[in-house]
Amino acid sequence: MKSEVDVIVIGAGHAGIEAALASAKLGMRTILMTLNLDAVGNLPCNPSIGGTAKGHLVREVDALGGFMGLAADHTMIQSRMLNKGKGYAVQSLRNQVDRALYQQYAKISLEKQNNLELIQMEATGILLDGDKVRGVQTHLGQSISCRAVVVATGTFLNAAIHIGLESFAAGPENSKPAKELTESLEELGLTMKRFKTGTPARVHRRSIDFAKLKRQPGDEMVVPFSFLTEEMLYNKVDCYIAYTNKNTHEVIKKNLDKSPIYSGNIHGIGPRYCPSIEDKVVRFGDKDQHQIFVEPCGLCTEEMYLQGMSSSLPFEVQREMYRTIEGFSDIEIMRPAYAIEYDCLDPTQLEPTLECKGISGLFTAGQINGTSGYEEAAAQGILAGINAVKTCLKQKKLILERSGSYIGTLIDDIVTKGVSDPYRMMTSRSEYRLYLRQDNADDRLTPIGHEVGLVNDDRWKKFLVIQDQKKAEINRLKNENISIHLFSKDLIQNKDEESKKNDVQKAYILLKRPEIKYEDITKIIGEIQGMSNWVSQKVEVEVKYEGYVKKQMERIERAKKLEGKKIPQEFEYTHLEGMRLEAREKLSKIRPKSLGQAARIPGVTPNDIEQLAIYLKIYSENTEKTEDDV
């Protein structure tokens, strides 16, 4: 191991992988430290990548030149596009992946990367020189010099596993937790929080009676995550759906006193969106059943994952509970469900670059920032990696706007609002969701990835070709006239009077109709040879959403006015005596960069913002005056 590098990444989970690859690809000498080389790119919870809004994140990471999309395609065993029929903007891709293969693929990709040294080593401390990072201390006593550090330790900091009233210090899969690093971060003045999350049991395939479950196959046409994936992908497995029943709920209620959460042994705050089965039964007592998705963990294993049944009840109770379920009467648990408690940072201590405020060169990414999920981790990892490089090169750091990506939305949310429970991305978190679609992730982010240097020339050329084809095809649609009688009768029946009078229309106008698909149009005007599915999908969605996107753009412009009202770094809130104390405290803590960001801080009301705007005006007038006097 080198004793001096540019960037050190601590943790080889989904955030660490993206950060390390980005750093190394951009030419930095990089070390990636992991507690266990066999656990690189682990999927300690569900064996799937993507899902609502998370799928968007994966596409965005890919568009920037990241790793996750390619890995999810390469190891895909079943794929589904969720939310079909609810509008393109909220459609999300989800891949079931082969967990072991995913880890292998991640490990080999890291191993083959130039400039990157992958090593099994525990980081025990961050070394500073004043307010600048100078290196990392390891458990073997070395100190390695570097110019930037990305801490991506996931749930390992001070981790404790709970199963029933038993608990022991351990990270995911009973691995070694990281203890000293938390203390080191606290010594740097960072405030930590304690969160918890959980995972369901893995069970043996042969112990499930699949005849009693509902089969859930993958999509007929599989769409890849990565804009680079060209090979056709095929489903290899099915998933299944089972349901809990009254008996299951009885077992749970009877044993609540043995749950570490209900008995008070766990103090960490769990995710609202990912409740344990105990939570579901207690909080939604009127529901007679809850859904369980039975998902294979891979092709080379008989382990099955029971999504929806995360629990921290004692092992025997788990078995009793699972066995009440139709199809599970002989269930054989291979890994018990457990809850895990861990330390994380209060993310309001971070800049939107993911650098810790006041500590130059220290970045954090992933679950350590109070988020949850592989995709959320990867999204932060790639940005932290890019900005670690920018620190080394003394370049202006990259901030992704919330109006331009879900990655930007995620980061703006956590650094501005903080987190009260583990943060999961959802489409409802973005006010720009009609524009932030998965089909246009490359349009939005590949130019940024190219400018940063993560998108190589080959990919950039390919991107430009797609853009040209898209433009040309949209132009063609604007010029082609189609008689509506050429469409099949079912398609255009019951249509308004106007179209009867106006029976020849531009293809572009017709495609805007919800019932007409792009392929209905090309059946009439012919296809363009050599145009990929990517392009035809982009054309279809772009034409249909043009009006809405225009509206969103106006909103983005409006928002930019507030975002454009910068708050000077030195601006003091404490003496604004006219302002509510709560607002002053919140503003002093977050130190927003603009009036727009200030407006998103919870506890700061629109009235406070109006006051702040007046104070800022007075402030800038006074400063100008003073400058004039000089």
Added chain:
Amino acid sequence: MIRISGPESIDVAKKIFVPKNAKKTLKKAPGYSALYGNIVNENILVDSGIALIFRSPHSYTGEDTVEISCHGGDTVSSEVLAACLNAGANIAQPGEFTKRAFLNGKMDLQEAEAVIDLITSKTMQQNSYFNYTRNQRKTQIMEEIKAEIQSLMAHLMAWIDYPEEDVPSVEEQDFLGEIQKLKEKTQRMLGDFEKGQRQKRGLRVVLLGEPNVGKSTLFNLLVEDQRSIVTPIAGTTRDIIREEAEICGYPILLSDTAGLREGGDEVEEEGIRRSWDEISSADILVQVLEAGRISAYEENLVLKESQKPKLCIVNKSDQGCDTDLERIENDYDMMVIVSAKEAPDEARETIKNAIRQLLQIQPLDPDAVLLSNQRQRESMQKVDDCLAKILAFAKDQLIYDDVSIYLQEALEAIGELKGENVTDAVLEEVFSKFCVGK
């Protein structure tokens, strides 16, 4: 009462107020205390009175404040005011105390607006009416609208963000039905606002007619006060004179225009030009004719072309009509015959009734919940527009991602109105209402 507010208010008051009890000083007086003493302007006694002391932040504006109650009457109070100004105070701009109260966090925007409405309200009914806006009812209705939008939004977002879980699916017909119900509420509020605006702004009534047909007499009759100069010489009224009268609690802004005549001197031409401006902003045009000279009346083209309600008053009925009224009757929406001189009370009632009928003025429902100003109306209009857009989808099919954006905008608009940040409220509701999550 004179109010002095600001960090130096006590220093200013000290210079003009000398407590009778020599042991007491304004400087040492605690908040909410009162002192009796003499009011002086540069050592000359002006009046005697009470000084009430408020210490920051426990005052209306949130600043140190002194309120001096002196003897009534314009002369005394203006002398006291002069004394304050001499002592270093600045005169307050309209609404300044309220503005300061807002800036100092003593009231929110809605309250501040309600106060300003109260200050500027014009008639008694208006006063009690706008007082009402400070009441709970408006807040309650807004809260209802907000809660309903939020609940629809939470259901929609739970259904979108958790496609595989047992969130009840959003049924198009039920959903649109809810939106329709909400829209009725927003429509009612917008309609009531228009009525309220009418009341606040007043109705513009423009009196037109040949010179010296008695417009000014009628004008005075309606405002029950002698303001226009009434002379027998044609063209006396050259300026627009505006005065207020009241019908059903609505202020009526009467303007008496220079007679519309071709030619005349320059002053008169200027008057005529202004009359045209008046006509274009009028709510109702009132043509005044003299009974004895109707035959001499030439058709007024402006009046004929205007789409505004038109009333014709035939005045001086005691003189008797010189011609058959049928000739001109069709030019107007209504015609009344009065004699302002002989039966003034009857004339006034007849004219007011006619205006009330033509403008369809209804007495205000004292229970109506009113948006207090243009800003609030705009926010409510935004809510209404968003709901309209969602309903417009119904003719094709609902595209839920777009629908969700309109709902979100409606929710933000109502948040703007209430001065609340609503962005996280939906998520809270998703998690509390729906059992979602793996």
